[in-house]
Amino acid sequence: MKVLVVGGGGREHALCWALAASPLLTKLWCAPGNAGIAEVAECVAIGAEDIAALIAFAKDNAVDLVVAGPEAPLTLGLADACAAAGLKCFGPSQAAARLEGSKAFTREVADAADAPGARWARFTEAEAARAYVRAQGAPIVVKADGLAAGKGVVVAATVAEAEAAIADIMESRIHGAAGATVLIEECLIGQEVSFFALCDGVTALPLGAAQDHKRVGDGDTGPNTGGMGAYSPPPVFTDALRDEVMARIVQPVLAEMARRGTPFRGVLFAGLMITADGPKLIEFNVRFGDPECQALMVRLKSDLLSALLAACDGELARFDLRWDARPSLTVVMAARGYPGAYAKGTEIRGLDRAAAVEGVQVFHAGTTRRADGAVVANGGRVLGITAIAETLQAARDAAYRAVDAIDWPEGFCRRDIAHRAL
Numbered sequence: 001m002k003v004l005v006v007g008g009g010g011r012e013h014a015l016c017w018a019l020a021a022s023p024l025l026t027k028l029w030c031a032p033g034n035a036g037i038a039e040v041a042e043c044v045a046i047g048a049e050d051i052a053a054l055i056a057f058a059k060d061n062a063v064d065l066v067v068a069g070p071e072a073p074l075t076l077g078l079a080d081a082c083a084a085a086g087l088k089c090f091g092p093s094q095a096a097a098r099l100e101g102s103k104a105f106t107r108e109v110a111d112a113a114d115a116p117g118a119r120w121a122r123f124t125e126a127e128a129a130r131a132y133v134r135a136q137g138a139p140i141v142v143k144a145d146g147l148a149a150g151k152g153v154v155v156a157a158t159v160a161e162a163e164a165a166i167a168d169i170m171e172s173r174i175h176g177a178a179g180a181t182v183l184i185e186e187c188l189i190g191q192e193v194s195f196f197a198l199c200d201g202v203t204a205l206p207l208g209a210a211q212d213h214k215r216v217g218d219g220d221t222g223p224n225t226g227g228m229g230a231y232s233p234p235p236v237f238t239d240a241l242r243d244e245v246m247a248r249i250v251q252p253v254l255a256e257m258a259r260r261g262t263p264f265r266g267v268l269f270a271g272l273m274i275t276a277d278g279p280k281l282i283e284f285n286v287r288f289g290d291p292e293c294q295a296l297m298v299r300l301k302s303d304l305l306s307a308l309l310a311a312c313d314g315e316l317a318r319f320d321l322r323w324d325a326r327p328s329l330t331v332v333m334a335a336r337g338y339p340g341a342y343a344k345g346t347e348i349r350g351l352d353r354a355a356a357v358e359g360v361q362v363f364h365a366g367t368t369r370r371a372d373g374a375v376v377a378n379g380g381r382v383l384g385i386t387a388i389a390e391t392l393q394a395a396r397d398a399a400y401r402a403v404d405a406i407d408w409p410e411g412f413c414r415r416d417i418a419h420r421a422l
Helices: 010-019 051-060 078-084 103-112 126-136 159-171 239-259 292-297 304-312 351-355 392-405
Strands: 002-007 027-032 065-068 120-123 140-144 153-156 182-186 191-200 204-212 215-217 221-224 229-232 265-275 278-285 328-335 360-364 367-369 375-377 381-388
Touching: 002 010, 002 051, 010 027, 010 292, 010 304, 010 360, 010 381, 027 051, 051 078, 065 078, 065 304, 103 120, 103 182, 103 239, 103 278, 120 126, 126 140, 126 159, 126 182, 140 159, 153 159, 153 221, 159 182, 191 239, 191 292, 191 304, 204 239, 204 292, 229 292, 229 392, 239 265, 239 278, 265 304, 292 328, 292 381, 328 392, 351 360, 351 392, 360 392, 381 392
Parallel strands: 002 027, 002 065
Antiparallel strands: 120 182, 140 153, 140 182, 191 204, 191 265, 204 229, 215 221, 229 328, 265 278, 328 381, 360 381, 367 375
């Protein structure tokens, strides 16, 4: 089979790495890819949001399956364009992708499905939002309704902090049009877990769980990021909790989406809070998490390509997945300054030394290769150093040994990934 993966980050490197091992694969492309992806796939200079060019390439090259990595092309209608062109695509339709494209839509669907979640309210006027915050008190959560690259959520410890977030999102428009509407939500207390399920419109198959580290600094301090590390499986997420999430959140939402005439096919990413009252939904995403995908892919023993095809073809009821029981852990190395302004073009050395550490895979996120062959940073989150080992502590030790083997003075990472479990 010929496969085109869309995207160019750490998630897409992990997907390409897993797909490259499939006995069904005959050719693998990635658009636009990165320096690490180029080692397992042929990179194509097409942007992930250039739907017309992606469709033209897929048709010209007789691609059998298009795999969407990030959310943006899905919310722009990549799966619909593929269907119109007679191409198979792993990922939801534009209508179903609203589960990530609009947080208010997610809340409406979840409420209709009676899925447990936070109390919430929606606002299009900043002053009304501020009045609601003052009435509710803090801590409280302020969310931009639309896509904001994982940075549109503020967990405000005080009313003043919440009001400042409302001003930034709705009046200063730091996230552009995504901030035209905000959601104000109850601040749930507990441990956050990322749970993934493969969906074919009717059936959902559990795809594993991970715990992400959103804040930039050790001890969960500093601003939110796209994710500074992850580990899988999180000890807090028991088999009983998994079954409860499937029964109370994933399957009812899948049924509600089908009832609305917008069946969900692809990977459903449920951001959960494990509270004293059980698991509650924080948000949905419509793609693999980043960096959770890296931690999951090194544990997946089944053929990923077969699994994605089963989801596309409505055959998940007759499919099963095998997992490595060993835990895995990903440490994200980012450019200094991230999630604020950061420099591009700094050289990264020692990647071969890092990859030589037993149990380690080095996934590239924001990298490119210079004309002289050197790998240089080309983004905020740049590398995902991923390790698998017999224990979580051993995986963490291996990951940080690999981090320390890398010579990149302009990069940094958190040194406490998996601190809740360890």
